[in-house]
Amino acid sequence: MSKVFSFHGGIHPPGNKKRSTRAAIGKAPLPKTLVVPMQQHIGGPADPLVKIGDQVLKGQLIAEPISRISAAIHAPTSGKVVDVAAYPIPHASGLSEECIVIESDGEDRWIEHQGLDDYRQLRRQDLIEHIRNCGIAGMGGAGFPTDVKLHLSEDHIVNTLIINAAECEPYITADDMLMRERAHEVLGGIEIIAHLLRPSHVLIGIEDNKPNAIHALEAVLKDTELNIDIVVVPTKYPSGGERQLIKLLTDLEVPSGRIPADIGIVCQNVGTTAAVYRAVHYGEPLISRIVTVTGDAVLHPRNLETLIGTPFSTLLEACDLRPEALSKLVMGGPMMGVTVENDQIPVIKTTNCLIAATAQEMPLAPPAQACIRCGMCEQACPAELLPQQLYWFAKGREFDKAKHHNLFDCIECGACAYVCPSNIPLVQYYRYAKSEIRTEQRDQQKADHARQRFEARQARLEREVAEKEARRKARAEEAAKAQQQKAATQSDASPQPAAAAEPDAKQLKTAAAVARTKLKKAQKAYDEAVGTNADNLAELEAALNDARSKAEAAEKALAAGAPATEEGSGDDLKQLKVAAAVARTKLKKAQDALKNAEDKGLDGVDKLRATLVTLENKAEEAQQAYEQAANKPASPSPAPTEEKPAEVDIKALKQQVSIMRTKLKKAESALDGCEDEAEIARMKTEVNELKQRFEQATAEFDKAEQALIERAAKSGIDLKQLRIDAAMARAAVTKGERSLSKADNDDERSQIEQELTSARAKADELNLTLSQYE
């Protein structure tokens, strides 16, 4: 016998265990429908492999693990899959999760399965894989996938394997009964796990309130070659807590934030060992477990071998529930168990107990009184914390202090709340504080990400501007050189053809924008297709690549053409003026926004400031460009002066046309309503005159417009298309603004903001171009 050490604190609540150990383990009735949740373990939920309508056999794999920490799920009985949807699961949140619902065919027909002949001959890797395929997860409470723990000997030195048979929570006797009746399975499982982990020593920690189980274990241990010791520990809650049990058996403390394997220890629950035994020797996956059904509201409390997915109501009926007496239904023990609100919730791999409690048995907590700092919680805390200080910090939202007082070492065992004379729900306060701190951390991370993204973008934009500038300079130099050479070789060559051959910047810009939009669309379609696993993926991909290359080509052409053209043709003075004005307005707006933000101490100040700086630069640039252009009197081409009148006219003409149309209509309706002959004749001539004038105006307008379109076409722009584009761009901006106001998280918002900025730029650009031609 090994020495027993002790841990700080702990409590001695009434055990209430005897009532459910009188009867042997029974078999729970086969329910009509079984609801099998995809998340019964810690880690990622399993991924369903069956569809509605599929026939399944008992033990058939129906959901596979999707990540390293996850567990396979098997059909608990034979029957038909009738639904794959969200159903309430046994969880403190009371939320629903994805479940596979199986309608039992009553035959309980097994799929073909067989155990491993001699697991010792197998490679360890394969044996662990076999256990993983059987969906074994810790059956003590947390449900940690067992195979992950069995890998631990690969990167840790495992000296001691501890089998947790303490079962310290009141009421629960599932492990007790398992050891009494199936001690050989427990031992068999221990041998398999020991074979995998190769510890030098195996310790079974068991509380002294289970003498029969201890005898049963001792009896089977006589035949084993393993170095196993049963360590009987005094009954004290929470001696079954992993860290507490390790302290009890080895006097070692698992360092905060580390796992037992870091100090050479691996813990397994005694129920898990039996499941491993059945998986290895019989090839049976984990589809049933022993559940203690107890509490004052059932007449015959006992342990039942229950299929996973069996609704609680089936178990309660099997133990003769008195529905009128039931007030609380607890899954797990009274200290850390979860209350459930309805009895249709299914048994999962971690459901070790079901307590149907009466109102007398588990009365509602009386109203909490003031904390008198009596310190009883401190004496009870197994994690050696200062529960009452944590309570004050949680209540006062002083989370830094709570963290400093090691809030996250709290195991939520409930010992403090149990002893509190003021009936303060202490654990609830700690859960609240923990979740608040986690939320804060998540928000902080998000903010950091957004900031990094923004800074990266800012850096990228600056780099791009610098690169552009450098390219422009290089090209200008080259052009100057070429010019000089040309001038030297061919003094009388006209510059006209060269200018004409120069690609039109605007056209290129439009082409590039169109290509970009197409690319985006293609990308979106592709993403959607990937999301939904559509069939035409390859096709879309090809389209996407095509669009991408087109966009790149357009972009390249633009980059090559734009600066040269800008220089070559000489900027339109008006355009520059407008651009400068727009930039100034934007700058002013940004300044106002910044001031507003600073006054209110809003979060985005830094961001706004950065934006402001960029805008200032832009405004300056625009102003400079404008001044430069304005000071260059030699450059204006004759064209604008020629076209100016037409520009002014087009609006007037349009107005004229509409006026004429109205007049004509009026006259016509007057004519219809008139009965006097003489009047009619006079009016008719009037109408005819008006008609003529209207036609004339229309013709004039058409001509002017045609001229405009021609002029636009000359510079490569389809005016109609331009108008449509401008309208669409404006609509995109409005839409973006609307969705920004609706966006509810930072990620989304920053994305939308980016999109909005580009949309705005585009709209501005188009409007500008449009204003030039109208």
Add this chain to the structure above:
Amino acid sequence: MALIRLSSPHVSKANSTANVMRLVLIATLPGILAMTFFFGWGTLIQIALACSLALAFEAAALKLRKRPLGFFLSDGSALVTAILLAVAIPPFSAWWVTATGIFFAIVIAKHLYGGLGNNPFNPAMVAYALLLVSFPVEMTRWTSPMTQHGGGWEIAGFIDTLQAIFGSVDAVFYDSFTGATPLDVLKHRGGLTTEELWRQSDVLSSGVGAWYAVSAAWFMGGIFLLSRKIFTWHAPLSMLIALFLTASAFYGFDPDNYVNPVVHLSVGATMLGAFFIATDPVTSATSNKGKMVFGALLGVLIYVIRTWGNYPDAVAFAVLLMNLCAPFIDQYTQPRSFGHTRANRGMKGKNQ
């Protein structure tokens, strides 16, 4: 089926604040009986008066603060405060002395700070200090123990005591029934050595036994509470040990001018202070380590104030000074949590 969802744990120990207070009240019984036996009816009358006033003030304060009356009145904390103050003041104190003290304890020291659990200072000690500073004559006119009065075993009658408290009595009454306490005598020694004092003073030579007995009674009550795990041994034991060691050091160095450490432990309010005041959870340090520091400093302060201060007894002032230090002590005496190599100190640590 109307099932409810609640946060675990789903069971709790049958315990309540009222129960804690009730046990404290029971633990005061030996002390009260001993005081009544040696100093007369005054103690009981003061307790009755103080308790009824305390409940009245508590109810009024709760009413003004719009708190449920029955819920808070039944927690018994006001009664504990009242009894602690009532046994601390002289048994013949006039009713208005008690009333002022209770008002101050309940309304000012407790409810103005937010009620039970939120008061930084022990209400009874705040009130006692106020009374001692405000009414020094009344507060130092302690009743003589019965063994000392003349040749017989006489204590003041019930009616006389009532008159002394609620009406007025001749000065003769005070002359015959009150006198200096041992600590008074030892303080105002007038050039005599400690040994000479013990021979010359009536109180010291024949009356000090009564004080010893009362201290023993408080000690018994304290042991009872300790056995019921109402508080831990840390604060009282460290206080007594610190007082004893400090006193021993000075006594061993100069026994003529300093008082025997055993006397320090067994006269005045030492035992009452150790088991009923220093253990007040609301106003003392939190952790076990913190309680030890709290108790030890308290013991040293009591000795310092008794020996060199202006007032004969020092428990109230020492406790108030230590109440002031408790939050600070808390910051530096966090326990080492499970799985940690060392305890965190201060408010912000490395593991931030």
